[in-house]
Amino acid sequence: MRVYVVDNGGQWTHREWRVLKYLGVDTKIVPNDSPMSDLQGLDGLVLSGGAPRVGIDPEKMGKNGEYLDAFDGPILGICAGHQFMATHLGGAAAPAKVPEFGKSVLKVHHPDVLFEGLPDRFEVWESHNDEVTVLPPDFTALASSPNCSVQAMRHRERPLFGLQFHPEVEHTQFGSDIFRNFLKVCENSTEHEVLGA
Amino acid sequence: MTFDAKAFIVEQVEAIPKQVPGKAIIACSGGVDSTTAAVLASRALGDRLLAVYVDTGLMRKHETEDVARTLKDLKVNHRILRAADEFFAALRGIVDPEKKRVIIGNKFVELFEREAKPFGADHLVQGTIAPDWIESGGQLRDRIKTHHNVAGLPPNMKVKLVEPLRDLYKDEVRAVARALGVRVAERQPFPGPGLAVRIVGEVTPDKAALVRDASAIVEEEIEAAAKDKRLALPWQYFAVLLPIQTVGVHGDLRVYGQTIAVRAVDSIDGMTAVYSKIPHEVLDRISTRITNEVPGINRVVYDASNKPPATIEWE
Numbered sequence: 086m087r088v089y090v091v092d093n094g095g096q097w098t099h100r101e102w103r104v105l106k107y108l109g110v111d112t113k114i115v116p117n118d119s120p121m122s123d124l125q126g127l128d129g130l131v132l133s134g135g136a137p138r139v140g141i142d143p144e145k146m147g148k149n150g151e152y153l154d155a156f157d158g159p160i161l162g163i164c165a166g167h168q169f170m171a172t173h174l175g176g177a178a179a180p181a182k183v184p185e186f187g188k189s190v191l192k193v194h195h196p197d198v199l200f201e202g203l204p205d206r207f208e209v210w211e212s213h214n215d216e217v218t219v220l221p222p223d224f225t226a227l228a229s230s231p232n233c234s235v236q237a238m239r240h241r242e243r244p245l246f247g248l249q250f251h252p253e254v255e256h257t258q259f260g261s262d263i264f265r266n267f268l269k270v271c272e273n274s275t276e277h278e279v280l281g282a
Numbered sequence: 283m284t285f286d287a288k289a290f291i292v293e294q295v296e297a298i299p300k301q302v303p304g305k306a307i308i309a310c311s312g313g314v315d316s317t318t319a320a321v322l323a324s325r326a327l328g329d330r331l332l333a334v335y336v337d338t339g340l341m342r343k344h345e346t347e348d349v350a351r352t353l354k355d356l357k358v359n360h361r362i363l364r365a366a367d368e369f370f371a372a373l374r375g376i377v378d379p380e381k382k383r384v385i386i387g388n389k390f391v392e393l394f395e396r397e398a399k400p401f402g403a404d405h406l407v408q409g410t411i412a413p414d415w416i417e418s419g420g421q422l423r424d425r426i427k428t429h430h431n432v433a434g435l436p437p438n439m440k441v442k443l444v445e446p447l448r449d450l451y452k453d454e455v456r457a458v459a460r461a462l463g464v465r466v467a468e469r470q471p472f473p474g475p476g477l478a479v480r481i482v483g484e485v486t487p488d489k490a491a492l493v494r495d496a497s498a499i500v501e502e503e504i505e506a507a508a509k510d511k512r513l514a515l516p517w518q519y520f521a522v523l524l525p526i527q528t529v530g531v532h533g534d535l536r537v538y539g540q541t542i543a544v545r546a547v548d549s550i551d552g553m554t555a556v557y558s559k560i561p562h563e564v565l566d567r568i569s570t571r572i573t574n575e576v577p578g579i580n581r582v583v584y585d586a587s588n589k590p591p592a593t594i595e596w597e
Contacts (some may be wrong), residue, residue, distance in 0.1 A: 094422025099412050100553060103451070107284055117422070136424040145422060186591035188556070210554055212590045255550040 086128045087111040088271060091119070093135030093146060093165050096212070100253040101131050101163065104264050117147030121155055129271035130156055134164025134251065138215055139178050149173070159244035159270045164213055167247030171238070174245075176221035183232040185211035191236055191250060193228045199237065199246055199266050200227070207258040209236070209250035216249060244270050285450075287457040291322065294446045298326035298407075301444045305330045306405035307398050309390060309431070310360065312349030313472050315409030315447060317356070318459045322446055323407045324358045332401050333358045336393055338386070339366025340476030340490055343498040352465055363393055366487070373478060373485040379597030380428050382485065386475040387434015391441075398441050406441040412451050413552045426593065430474040451551035470518045471552065479597040483525035495576045496521035496542045500568055504546065507564045516558040519546035521572070522585075522596045530573075530580030539580030542572055547594050555589040 088110050090101045098114060105112040115123060117132075124130065130152060137145035146165070150173045153160065162170040168178035191209040193200045209230070217235040220226055228237035230250070238247045246267065252260040308323050310316045310333040320333045333353055337346045346362065353360040372385050394406055408431050418433035419425030428434050435443075447455055452471060459467035473479050480497070481489045497520045508515035522543040530537045544565070549555035569582040585592075 092422070094424070096416055096423070096426065097553060098423075099416055099449075100551075135422055137422065187588045210590075254554040256554040256556065 086268060086271060087126065088129040088131060088268070089124065089127055090114045090131045090133055091117050091149065091152065091166070093117050093133045093137060093149070093169075095134035095136075095164065097251055097253050098133040098135070101133055104253050104261055105131070108261065108264060108268060110268065117149055119148065121148070121151055124152065124156060127156075127158060128274070129159040129161070129267065132160060132162040132166025132169065134166060134212075137165055139165055139168040139172055140180070140215060143169070143172070153245070159267065159274050160246070161267050162245075162247040163251060163253070164249060165215075167238070167249055168215055168217055170245060170247045171217040171219070171221050171224070171235075174221035174224070174240075176217060176224065177219035178215050179218045180214060181216040181233060184214045185230065185232055187211065188256070189230045189232070189250065191228050191230055193237070195225060195227045197227050197237075197239060198270055199239070199263055201266050203259045203262055209252075209257045210254050211250050213249060217247070244274055246270075285454045285457055287454070287461040290450075290458055291461060294322050295326045298323055298444065298446060302327060302330070302405045302407075304405070305332070305401060305403040306407050306444065307332045307334050307394055307401060307403045307441075308407040309394055309409070310335050310349070310353065310358075311472070311474060312345060312352060312466065313409070314452065314459055314464070314466055314469055315411050315455050317352060317409070317464050317466050318455050318462065319407055319409035319447055320353070320358050321356055321462045321464055322458070323444075324356070329359055331359060331407070332397070332403065333360035334363060334394060334397050335360065336363045336365050336390060338369040338476055339487065340369060340478045340485070342472065342477075343494055355465065361397065363397070365389075365393060368393075369478075370485065370487055375484060377483055379479060382478050382597070383428040383430050383475050384434050386478060387428065387430035388436045390430060390434075390474075391436050391439050395439070395441060404441060405444050407444045407446070409447055409455075410445040411447050411455055412449060415448065416553075427595075427597070451553070453550050470516075473595055479595050480520060480522045482522065482596055489523055492540070492576055492578060493521055493523040493542075496523070496572050496579065499571045499575065500544055500546075503564055503568045503571065504560070507561070513558070513561055513564060514548075516546040516560075517549040517552075517555065518594060519544075519558070521545075528581050532580065537580050540578050541581045541583060542576070542579050543583050543585050543596070544568055545585045545594070545596070547589070549589075549594070552594065555594050557586050557588060560584070
């Protein structure tokens with residue numbers, strides 16, 4: 086299975102690559118301005134977090150928008166990748182009332198394939214100044230933390246997932262399980278050719 | 283699948299000679315990363331490699347003797363440079379942590395290039411690991427701190443870099459070190475800029491001596507407690523000298539002394555960390571010993587911050 090990590094300049098982008106590698110995936114970190122043609126034949130895509138403030142400097146998010154429009158396979162957006170997914174698809178992100186750094190507790194409200202086999206409360210690690218304030222149309226919020234209502238979301242039809250917390254770091258509980266569940270979606274996804282490339 | 287250290291060693295011992303057609307020097311601090319890189323490069327290059335260790339005056343207690351022994355045991359061709367005066371002179375008056383890191387990185391390369399010339403080396407092997415270049419930033423990635431071996435390199439550097447451990451984290455480097463029989467495989471991490479980033483404020487030989495002595499006490503007490511199973515050995519544990527004076531009373535006399543912060547964290551890869559829950563009686567012993575044995579220190583505080591939001595080192 087081939088799943089690439091789009092690098093939006095995160096401290097933990099390389100950790101996402103490491104987790105995927107440990108799960109036996111053929112993976113690579115690619116710059117976020119890579120042409121769509123570089124993503125041919127992939128089974129899935131991870132949009133990493135990063136220093137760009139999605140609401141303030143969206144241009145630093147490179148071709149993430151193009152990937153969300155044209156890549157038909159499963160996409161997992163993390164932190165800035167998740168916030169950009171929301172803004173690009175008609176929702177909104179803004180500075181969080183209470184930014185979260187470090188340890189927090191996730192509460193899963195809406196069972197979903199991403200959290201399959203996991204408890205409905207567990208410890209997750211955060212590092213964000215902004216958050217999703219308006220869900221895009223056709224998205225469902227899946228989980229929250231005490232200071233952030235959209236910790237996880239997914240599109241109701243397309244395999245698009247967004248996570249505000251960081252499943253790729255060691256201190257997040259069940260992080261690899263979340264990636265493993267995402268890979269199951271990638272495996273089962275029947276149409277993942279690049280559209281319009 | 284996890285990380286396969288043996289396969290990694292085979293791969294690198296083949297790859298390094300392709301990158302280094304001639305001779306190379308390796309920057310070796312005696313820590314896990316650079317010692318592992320030195321052994322890998324030594325296997326790949328034999329006597330075309332010279333390991334250079336610099337005593338910056340900012341090392342831990344007995345470090346220089348210890349590193350000399352490690353390199354000798356591993357049969358790595360090496361040289362020990364004593365350059366404490368040069369480092370203290372370059373750091374005089376510098377308070378900004380980023381400036382300290384850049385000055386130290388530049389100074390290291392100056393010394394390495396000085397050694398490379400007579401040896402005839404045109405490559406510099408470094409034990410750079412993933413967090414070093416990640417935290418040093420570049421393009422979209424913000425610079426959290428200048429790692430001396432990445433963002434601290436001078437732009438006009440002549441030797442070419444070879445970094446076999448670039449994609450590894452500390453836990454993976456330790457697996458390689460164990461497979462190579464490196465004695466320091468389990469040693470706690472120590473920053474390249476040494477004690478300079480554990481002295482908040484200007485770096486002087488006196489302050490370096492204070493923080494070195496305090497750190498030795500932290501290490502002794504925590505290692506003794508871990509040996510008796512009173513705690514699990516933290517990932518990293520050390521002392522930081524703070525630029526704050528506070529009031530104390532010593533033998534019925536007022537003192538206005540300095541403060542040591544004790545830092546201990548648990549981590550796997552250095553990219554996230556939680557502060558260690560050190561039992562109070564261990565902290566108590568550390569505090570009593572530091573305030574009694576290290577002249578000028580009359581207060582000890584414990585750092586209860588995770589990463590993020592803090593980093594492991596204070597600077």
